[in-house]
Structures are given as C-alpha cells and as structure tokens.
Amino acid sequence: MTAIGSGGLRPFYSLEINAQAQSLKAQGRDICFLEQGQPAVPPAPKVREAVKAALDGPQGYTHFAGQPELREGLAQYYADRHGVAVAADSIIATMGSSAGFILAFLGSFAPGAKIAVTRPGYPAYLNTLEGMGFRAVEIPLTAESGWRLTAADIEAAHSRERFDGLLFASPANPTGAAVTREGLAAIVAVCAKLGVRLISDEIYHGLDYRGPSVSALEFTRDAIVINSFSKYYCMTGWRIGWMVLPDDLLRRAQMLQQNLFISAPTLSQIAARVALVERDYCEEQKAHYAGNRTLLSAGLSGLGFDVHEGDGAFYAYADVGRFTNDSLSFCKELLEVAGVAATPGIDFDRVSGHRFVRFSYAGSKPTTETALQRMAGFLRR
C-alpha cells in the first residue's frame, strides 16, 4: 500500500504554534496568546442561558439545513443589515464556515477545477483546495494597495491563468483589508463577466472599523456567501456558521450537507439563534477590539515593525523584515523565550510570508500590553 504524499498541503501554522503554546502553558509558563483569531470572552449571557435551558431536552439531529427558526433569523439578518430578501430555504447552517467551504467547493466545481485566492490569504483556503484535489491560483496583493483585492487584480490574474472560481474574504485575514462598496460591486461584475463563480467569505462582517459591512448579496444572487458565528459573535469553539446558496447550486449543496454532515451541532444552532439578536454585546466587544487595534499597531510600530492598520477583523499583519527573514523560527523563538504566541506569515503567504508575522488583537487589553512589553525585551536581547 502506498501512502499519499502531502503534495502542496501544509500545516496550519497558527494551530501548530497554538499547540506548542498550550503545552508550555500546561508546564506552568505564562503565555500571551496572540496567534489565533479568537475572542477571549464567551458569547452573550442570553446565549449561554438558552443553551443551559436546552440541555434538559433531547438534542437530536436537526433539519439537515438547520433549524427553521435559525434560518428564519438569518433571513431576517439579511433584510435588516443588507436590505436584501434571502429565502430561509436558500440557507444551510454549517459546522463553522470551514464546513461551508467544503460544501461550496464540492457543490460548485468539477474535480481539478481552479479556484483563485489572494496571497496573503487565509491558510485553509489553499490547504482545503489542495486536500480535496482542486487547484489554486494565487492573486498577489501588496501593502501599498492596502492589501485590498480589486477587479483589475482579478482580471489580470485571469488573463495570466484562467480559473473557475474566486474565494476571498472582506475584511480579510491576515491583513484586515476590506473592499469598499464600489470595490465589491466591481469584483462581482468582473466575476460575472469572466464566468467565475464568486465565493464571498463574510466571516468578519460586523468587525469593520471604517463603516458598515457590505455583502456580495447586495449585488448578486449568483455568489455563494459564507459566514460564521465564530468571530463577531465570539463562538469559535461552537463550530457553527452558515452559507447562502444560489438556486442552481442549492440542491447539490443540500445533498452534500446531508451526506457529509447530517446537520450542524444542535446546541450550537440554539445558541446561534439567540446570538443573532444579542448584537449589543457583540458591539461592546468590537469597541474593545478597536481599542486594542490602536494599542497594538502603535506598539508594534514603536518596536520597529512595519505595520499596516487593517480596516476590519482583529489582526495586525506586520513586516518583521528588519529582524528576521524566517518568520517561523522567529515565532518559535518568540514563544520559547518571551512567552508570546504569534503566527508566522508563511501561513498566509508561501512566497513572501517569511518576513511577516500576524498578531491577533482579539484578546484582552492586559494580554496585548504584556505581549508588547515582552516583545520589547525579546528584541533588545
């Protein structure tokens, strides 16, 4: 029997650094966790109360697409936040947005299809495509353009190498870059012109610091829209998200959902229903991230990092080229010596990521302050 090679599949370095950080913590070390993009607080109190109350009932599978009440709530969310009518039946509740990507890829593309992603971009895009036998085409972005993807970038990349789909996030990970309303409209239009299926990852919606989040659904019903309760709603570990599908892909995605996952976790769906309307709590968290955003970017600049303040999400993507040309070794040492966990840029960019490091500011203010102090000592050594 021959084992399959890993091919272009790479580790998810953020998770590997987290595993090392957790093991140091278990040995008694005090660690500042800035490597993963996750809020340090639980979901809103009413969310937790609803789950407690549901514990005494049965928690069987739900409707394969998700509890009707949750999908109705999501349809209402699109009406309220984006002014668009989305039928509850076009929505599938998924096990985080991660499961949404699997349904989107398998539901939309033939084996071997090419899907474009940005570089830098969320690591699991490349790795999931690779692991599932699709091919990725990378669209390079630059700090000079605020790391924002444009319709012109897409058109230029497509003329170099044709692709069938485009997956991108706004606000983006790791840069926090968010496209404007006009920018998104142009991206939707160019995808339609080129016959490229757009998958819009809207997981950081709600966490825009420069204005309201804009959904691809405001411009088209041909895009697949993927979203999640992980970030804005502080529910990373609950593994609950959703996707909105165009009519021509809906049935296939539903059948894949039935067979791959049966249904999303029941208690998490109950929690999500309540989370959707507990926005005041989420806005309080957002105000806290906004404070940390300023603190971290000023602190990192003071340390000599070249850092671009993103438009949204909760990351600072810093150029550490002054200190290292090997971001993985730098992050390992930073963790070992200073007890600060951060993610090497090679997670997001296999070409230039060796001189970048991503820091999350989703944690507490004291953690961010301590991390900056420790990094100052680390760099002075």
Ligand SMILES: Cc1ncc(COP(=O)(O)O)c(C=O)c1O
């Ligand atoms: C851009 C982006 N998309 C998707 C995910 C996956 O999120 P989840 O599966 O928790 O919904 C993440 C997580 O960090 C992300 O940054």
